[in-house]
Amino acid sequence: MRLNDKVAIVTGSGRGLGRAYAEALAAAGAAVVVNDIDGDVAKETADAITEAGGRAVAEVCAVGTAESADALVRRAVTEFGRLDVMCTNAGALRDRTLGKVTDEEFDLVVNSHVRGTFTCGRAAAARFREQGDGGRLILVGSPAGQYGSFGQTAYAASKAAIIAMVRVWSIELAKLDVTVNAIVPTALTRMAATIPSLTEAVAAAENGAPIPPDLRHRGIGTVQDVAPLVVYLSSDESTGITGQYFGFGGDRFTIWSHPKEAFVTHREGGWTPDQLATDFPTFTPHLQTHLPPGR
Numbered sequence: 001m002r003l004n005d006k007v008a009i010v011t012g013s014g015r016g017l018g019r020a021y022a023e024a025l026a027a028a029g030a031a032v033v034v035n036d037i038d039g040d041v042a043k044e045t046a047d048a049i050t051e052a053g054g055r056a057v058a059e060v061c062a063v064g065t066a067e068s069a070d071a072l073v074r075r076a077v078t079e080f081g082r083l084d085v086m087c088t089n090a091g092a093l094r095d096r097t098l099g100k101v102t103d104e105e106f107d108l109v110v111n112s113h114v115r116g117t118f119t120c121g122r123a124a125a126a127r128f129r130e131q132g133d134g135g136r137l138i139l140v141g142s143p144a145g146q147y148g149s150f151g152q153t154a155y156a157a158s159k160a161a162i163i164a165m166v167r168v169w170s171i172e173l174a175k176l177d178v179t180v181n182a183i184v185p186t187a188l189t190r191m192a193a194t195i196p197s198l199t200e201a202v203a204a205a206e207n208g209a210p211i212p213p214d215l216r217h218r219g220i221g222t223v224q225d226v227a228p229l230v231v232y233l234s235s236d237e238s239t240g241i242t243g244q245y246f247g248f249g250g251d252r253f254t255i256w257s258h259p260k261e262a263f264v265t266h267r268e269g270g271w272t273p274d275q276l277a278t279d280f281p282t283f284t285p286h287l288q289t290h291l292p293p294g295r
Contacts, residue, residue, distance in 0.1 A: 001028060001231060001232065001235050001237065002028060002029045003025060003028040003029045003030035003231065003234055003235060004029035004030075005029075005084075006025075006029070006030040006031070006084040006085060006234060007030065007031045007032075007033075007076050007080040007081070007082050007083050007084050007085070008022075008025045008030045008031070008032050008033070008076075008083075008084060008085035008086070008087060008234060009032075009033040009035065009072050009073070009076055009083065009085070009086050009087065009120070009124070010022040010025065010032060010033070010034065010035065010087045010089055011035045011063050011072070011087065011088050011089050011090035011116065011120060012035065012036060012063070012089040012090025012091065013032075013034045013035055013036060013042070013045060013089060013090075014034065014035075014036030014038050014041030014042045014044070014045050015036070015038075015041050015045070016189045016223055017089060017140075017185055017187060017189060017223045017226060018036075018087075018089040018090065019034075019041075019045050019223070020222075020223035020224050020226060020227045021087055021089060021226075021227050021230045022034050022045060022049065022056065023045070023048070023049060023052075023054075023227070024224070024227035024228065024230060024231050025085070025227075025230065025231060025234060026049040026052070026054030026055065026056055027052070027054065028231050028234075028235075030055075030084075030085070030234065031054075031055040031056065031076075031079070031080040032046075032049060032054070032055065032056045032057075033056070033057055033058075033059050033072060033075050033076045033079070033080075034046045034049070034056055034057070034058045034059070035058075035059050035060070035061065035063070035072055035090065036058075036060065036090075037060065037061070037062045037090075038060075039058070039060040042058035042059070042060050043058045045058070046058040055080070057075065057079050059071065059072055059075045062090075062112070063088075063090045063112060063115075063116030063119070063120060064111045064112055064115045064116045064119065065115075065119065066119050066122075066123070068116075068119070069116075069119035069120045069122065069123035069124075070123050072120065072123070073086075073123045073124060073126075073127050077127065082127075082131060083124060083127045083128070083131070083135065084135055084136060084234070085135070085136040085138065085234045086120055086121065086123075086124035086135070086136070086137050086138070087138040087139075087140070087230060087234075088116060088117040088120050088121060088137075088138070088139050088140060088162075089140045090112060090113075090116055091109070091112045091113035091116065091140075091155075091158065092108050092109050092112040092113070093109065093152075093155055094106075094108060094109050094154060094155075095152055095155075096153070096154075097150070097153075098153055101153055101154060105154065106153070106154045108154075109154035109155055109158055110154055110157065110158050112158075113155070113158035113159065113161075113162065114158050114161045114162065117139055117162050117165060118165065121137055121139070121165065121169060121180075124137060125137070125169070125173055125176070125178060128173075128176055128178050129176055133177070134176065134177030134178055134179075134239075135176070135177075135178045135179075136178070136179055136233060136234050136238075137169060137173070137178060137179070137180040137181075138181060138182075138183060138230055138233050138234065139162050139163075139165060139166055139180070139181070139182045139183075140162070140182065140183055140185065141159050141162050141163050141182040141183065141184040141245055142155070142156075142159040142184060142185075143184060143186065143247075144156040144159055145157075145158070145159025145160040145161075145162065145163060145184075146159075146160075146163070146184065146245075146256060148290070162182060163182055163245055165180075166180050166181065166182045166243060166244075166245060167243060167258075170242040170243030171243070174242065177239075179233070179238065179239070179240070179241060179242035180242055180243065181233055181241060181242060181243070181244045181245070181246065182244070182245040182246070183226065183229055183230065183233070183245075183246050183247075183248055184245055184246065184247040184248070184254075184256060185226040185247075185248055185249055186218075186219045186220050186221075186226075186247070186248075186249035186250070186252075187220065187221060187222060187223045187225060187226055187249050187250075188205045188211065188215075188220060188221070188222060188223075189223060205222065211250065215250060216250035216251045216252075217250065217251055217252065218250065218252065219247065219248075219249040219250045219251070219252030219254070220249055220250050221249055221250030221251070225248075225249055225250055226248050226249055229246060229248045229253075233246075244256075262286055262288055263283065263286035265283070267279070
């Protein structure tokens with residue numbers, strides 16, 4: 001699969017999953033704008049791509065503002081002539097339970113993920129409209145945004161909001177031939193190291209140990225395992241696939257469902273509190289678990 005004529009921006013691509021996405025896109029032939037708030041790692045990634053024969057430049061900025069988003073798109077167009085793919089990977093993490101998360105921590109996480117995705121998506125969509133030949137928005141979700149995750153109020157809320165953007169933008173941008181999808185990646189990253197059950201596995205992987213088969217089967221592998229999905233969704237072969245959320249990692253591929261009503265009933269004239277108390281025992285078999293599988 002080749003992306004020789006395509007130009008991509010990957011936010012937060014100085015390290016981790018973002019770097020894996022940028023390197024895979026470049027290896028497939030795309031020109032890539034590498035973005036990070038850390039200028040050293042952004043340059044290191046861009047240099048690694050060019051030394052491997054690819055095309056890449058580094059644009060150092062924190063996502064969130066319209067100015068940053070416009071600068072990223074402008075850099076892509078200035079350096080490579082166009083834009084075809086925007087992958088919104090950047091975002092901060094501050095693990096705190098509800099009683100401990102501060103306003104500043106909440107705002108940092110939400111601003112980087114939600115506003116960063118919004119402004120970058122808007123800037124890319126404007127460029128796609130100007131070019132007139134479609135485009136790809138690849139947003140990045142998380143299992144935390146699907147299930148919820150202890151201690152991740154801001155992060156889970158942000159990732160759930162990003163999935164909502166997929167639903168809206170896939171409808172709004174369809175007439176422009178712009179596809180909008182989310183990946184829900186799972187990999188042994190620095191972020192995964194904050195999960196106690198994965199701390200040792202992350203350290204082992206960083207030391208070059210193979211990922212245990214049981215972890216790979218659960219969908220937890222290397223960052224490179226996730227990158228092929230980004231390449232595919234950037235390609236012409238994925239034309240027509242839009243409004244979807246794909247889980248990907250290790251040896252596992254999933255398609256997440258869209259929200260739907262799990263149970264519907266009616267009572268003519270509606271309910272009183274007392275009638276609800278009478279009827280609710282018949283509703284409880286339809287209640288949904290609030291815990292992820294295996295918990």
